Amino acid sequence: MMQQIYPAPAHDFRYELNKDFQFAAAHYVPHDEAGACRNLHGHTYFANITVAGDELNDSGFLVNFQLIKSLIHNRFDHTILNNDALFSEDTSERFPTTEVVARIIWEVVQKELDDTPNKPKCLQVYLRETPTSYVVYRPKKGDFL
Numbered sequence: 258m259m260q261q262i263y264p265a266p267a268h269d270f271r272y273e274l275n276k277d278f279q280f281a282a283a284h285y286v287p288h289d290e291a292g293a294c295r296n297l298h299g300h301t302y303f304a305n306i307t308v309a310g311d312e313l314n315d316s317g318f319l320v321n322f323q324l325i326k327s328l329i330h331n332r333f334d335h336t337i338l339n340n341d342a343l344f345s346e347d348t349s350e351r352f353p354t355t356e357v358v359a360r361i362i363w364e365v366v367q368k369e370l371d372d373t374p375n376k377p378k379c380l381q382v383y384l385r386e387t388p389t390s391y392v393v394y395r396p397k398k399g400d401f402l
Protein backbone atom coordinates (compact mmCIF):
# COMPACT_ATOMS: atom_id res chain seq x y z
CA MET A 258 0.00 0.00 0.00
CA MET A 259 1.84 3.12 1.11
CA GLN A 260 5.48 2.14 0.58
CA GLN A 261 6.73 5.68 0.34
CA ILE A 262 9.88 7.31 1.65
CA TYR A 263 9.22 9.34 4.80
CA PRO A 264 11.35 12.01 6.44
CA ALA A 265 13.54 10.42 9.11
CA PRO A 266 13.93 11.83 12.63
CA ALA A 267 17.51 12.03 13.93
CA HIS A 268 18.27 9.74 16.91
CA ASP A 269 20.84 7.29 18.21
CA PHE A 270 18.54 4.53 19.49
CA ARG A 271 19.51 0.99 18.44
CA TYR A 272 16.11 0.10 17.00
CA GLU A 273 13.57 2.04 14.97
CA LEU A 274 10.28 0.74 13.62
CA ASN A 275 7.72 2.37 11.37
CA LYS A 276 4.06 1.49 11.02
CA ASP A 277 1.91 2.66 8.11
CA PHE A 278 -1.88 2.56 8.28
CA GLN A 279 -4.85 4.52 7.12
CA PHE A 280 -8.20 5.54 8.50
CA ALA A 281 -11.25 7.23 7.05
CA ALA A 282 -12.67 10.09 9.08
CA ALA A 283 -14.73 13.22 8.73
CA HIS A 284 -13.99 16.58 10.30
CA TYR A 285 -14.53 20.28 10.10
CA VAL A 286 -12.36 23.13 11.36
CA PRO A 287 -14.52 25.46 13.46
CA HIS A 288 -12.90 28.76 12.53
CA ASP A 289 -13.75 31.52 10.02
CA GLU A 290 -10.29 31.35 8.41
CA ALA A 291 -10.74 27.66 7.61
CA GLY A 292 -12.82 28.51 4.52
CA ALA A 293 -14.36 25.43 2.94
CA CYS A 294 -12.87 23.31 5.73
CA ARG A 295 -15.52 24.78 8.06
CA ASN A 296 -17.94 22.39 6.38
CA LEU A 297 -18.08 18.75 7.40
CA HIS A 298 -16.04 16.71 4.90
CA GLY A 299 -14.05 13.49 4.88
CA HIS A 300 -10.54 12.22 4.21
CA THR A 301 -8.67 8.97 4.04
CA TYR A 302 -5.80 9.82 6.35
CA PHE A 303 -2.47 8.02 5.84
CA ALA A 304 -0.29 7.78 8.91
CA ASN A 305 3.28 6.66 9.43
CA ILE A 306 4.35 6.28 13.06
CA THR A 307 8.02 6.07 14.03
CA VAL A 308 8.96 4.37 17.31
CA ALA A 309 12.51 3.89 18.58
CA GLY A 310 14.27 2.46 21.60
CA ASP A 311 17.31 0.61 22.87
CA GLU A 312 15.58 -2.40 24.45
CA LEU A 313 13.12 -4.98 23.13
CA ASN A 314 10.31 -6.55 25.15
CA ASP A 315 9.88 -10.26 25.99
CA SER A 316 8.42 -10.86 22.51
CA GLY A 317 11.47 -9.41 20.81
CA PHE A 318 9.42 -6.38 19.79
CA LEU A 319 10.05 -2.71 20.38
CA VAL A 320 6.26 -2.61 20.32
CA ASN A 321 3.79 -4.73 18.38
CA PHE A 322 3.05 -3.08 15.01
CA GLN A 323 -0.61 -4.03 15.46
CA LEU A 324 -0.87 -2.18 18.76
CA ILE A 325 0.22 1.06 17.11
CA LYS A 326 -2.37 0.68 14.37
CA SER A 327 -5.22 -0.41 16.63
CA LEU A 328 -4.76 2.46 19.08
CA ILE A 329 -5.53 4.98 16.36
CA HIS A 330 -7.53 3.03 13.79
CA ASN A 331 -9.99 1.57 16.31
CA ARG A 332 -10.63 5.00 17.76
CA PHE A 333 -10.86 7.20 14.65
CA ASP A 334 -11.79 5.05 11.65
CA HIS A 335 -15.25 5.91 10.27
CA THR A 336 -15.83 8.58 12.89
CA ILE A 337 -16.32 12.32 12.97
CA LEU A 338 -13.15 13.56 14.65
CA ASN A 339 -14.93 16.59 16.12
CA ASN A 340 -17.11 14.22 18.17
CA ASP A 341 -14.14 12.58 19.87
CA ALA A 342 -13.39 13.83 23.39
CA LEU A 343 -9.75 14.37 22.37
CA PHE A 344 -10.89 17.30 20.21
CA SER A 345 -12.72 20.47 21.17
CA GLU A 346 -14.16 23.61 19.64
CA ASP A 347 -13.19 25.63 22.73
CA THR A 348 -9.50 25.99 21.87
CA SER A 349 -7.55 25.92 18.60
CA GLU A 350 -5.09 23.57 20.33
CA ARG A 351 -7.83 20.95 20.02
CA PHE A 352 -9.36 21.77 16.62
CA PRO A 353 -9.01 18.69 14.36
CA THR A 354 -6.56 20.26 11.93
CA THR A 355 -3.91 18.03 10.41
CA GLU A 356 -1.34 19.50 12.81
CA VAL A 357 -3.49 18.82 15.86
CA VAL A 358 -4.56 15.35 14.72
CA ALA A 359 -0.87 14.46 14.26
CA ARG A 360 -0.05 15.73 17.77
CA ILE A 361 -3.01 13.91 19.32
CA ILE A 362 -1.92 10.69 17.62
CA TRP A 363 1.51 11.19 19.19
CA GLU A 364 -0.06 11.73 22.62
CA VAL A 365 -2.19 8.57 22.35
CA VAL A 366 0.70 6.41 21.15
CA GLN A 367 3.29 7.73 23.63
CA LYS A 368 0.88 7.33 26.58
CA GLU A 369 0.59 3.63 25.72
CA LEU A 370 4.35 3.25 25.22
CA ASP A 371 4.98 4.82 28.64
CA ASP A 372 3.15 1.83 30.18
CA THR A 373 5.40 -0.79 28.57
CA PRO A 374 8.47 -2.27 30.31
CA ASN A 375 10.99 -1.32 27.60
CA LYS A 376 9.52 2.19 27.21
CA PRO A 377 10.19 2.99 23.55
CA LYS A 378 9.68 6.53 22.28
CA CYS A 379 7.43 7.75 19.49
CA LEU A 380 9.76 10.09 17.60
CA GLN A 381 7.59 11.10 14.68
CA VAL A 382 4.04 11.10 13.38
CA TYR A 383 3.67 11.67 9.63
CA LEU A 384 0.05 12.36 8.74
CA ARG A 385 -1.18 12.83 5.18
CA GLU A 386 -4.65 14.36 4.92
CA THR A 387 -4.90 14.79 1.13
CA PRO A 388 -2.74 13.81 -1.86
CA THR A 389 -1.08 17.25 -1.60
CA SER A 390 -1.10 18.00 2.15
CA TYR A 391 0.65 16.38 5.09
CA VAL A 392 2.11 17.25 8.49
CA VAL A 393 5.10 15.84 10.35
CA TYR A 394 4.89 16.06 14.16
CA ARG A 395 8.08 15.55 16.15
CA PRO A 396 8.02 15.82 19.94
CA LYS A 397 10.64 17.77 21.83
CA LYS A 398 12.74 16.08 24.55
CA GLY A 399 10.65 17.71 27.28
CA ASP A 400 7.45 16.17 25.93
CA PHE A 401 8.52 12.72 27.18
CA LEU A 402 7.97 11.57 30.78
Ligand SMILES: Nc1nc2c(c(=O)[nH]1)N=C([C@H](O)[C@H](O)COP(=O)(O)OP(=O)(O)OP(=O)(O)O)CN2
Pocket residue numbers: 286294353354355356386387388389390
Ligand atom coordinates in the same frame (compact mmCIF):
# COMPACT_ATOMS: atom_id res chain seq x y z
N1 LIG B 1 -2.23 24.17 7.96
C1 LIG B 1 -3.43 23.60 7.60
N2 LIG B 1 -4.07 24.08 6.53
C2 LIG B 1 -5.22 23.51 6.13
C3 LIG B 1 -5.76 22.42 6.84
C4 LIG B 1 -5.06 21.96 7.99
O1 LIG B 1 -5.49 21.01 8.68
N3 LIG B 1 -3.90 22.58 8.34
N4 LIG B 1 -6.89 21.81 6.41
C5 LIG B 1 -7.50 22.18 5.30
C6 LIG B 1 -8.70 21.40 4.81
O2 LIG B 1 -9.24 20.65 5.90
C7 LIG B 1 -8.46 20.42 3.63
O3 LIG B 1 -8.90 19.14 4.00
C8 LIG B 1 -7.10 20.23 3.11
O4 LIG B 1 -6.77 21.35 2.40
P1 LIG B 1 -6.04 21.44 0.99
O5 LIG B 1 -4.62 20.99 1.05
O6 LIG B 1 -6.27 22.82 0.54
O7 LIG B 1 -6.81 20.36 0.10
P2 LIG B 1 -6.98 20.27 -1.48
O8 LIG B 1 -7.14 18.83 -1.77
O9 LIG B 1 -8.07 21.15 -1.93
O10 LIG B 1 -5.60 20.81 -2.03
P3 LIG B 1 -5.15 21.11 -3.57
O11 LIG B 1 -3.67 20.84 -3.56
O12 LIG B 1 -5.45 22.54 -3.84
O13 LIG B 1 -5.89 20.16 -4.46
C9 LIG B 1 -7.07 23.37 4.56
N5 LIG B 1 -5.86 23.96 5.04
Ligand SMILES: [Zn+2]
Pocket residue numbers: 284294298299300386
Ligand atom coordinates in the same frame (compact mmCIF):
# COMPACT_ATOMS: atom_id res chain seq x y z
ZN1 LIG C 1 -10.16 18.34 5.89
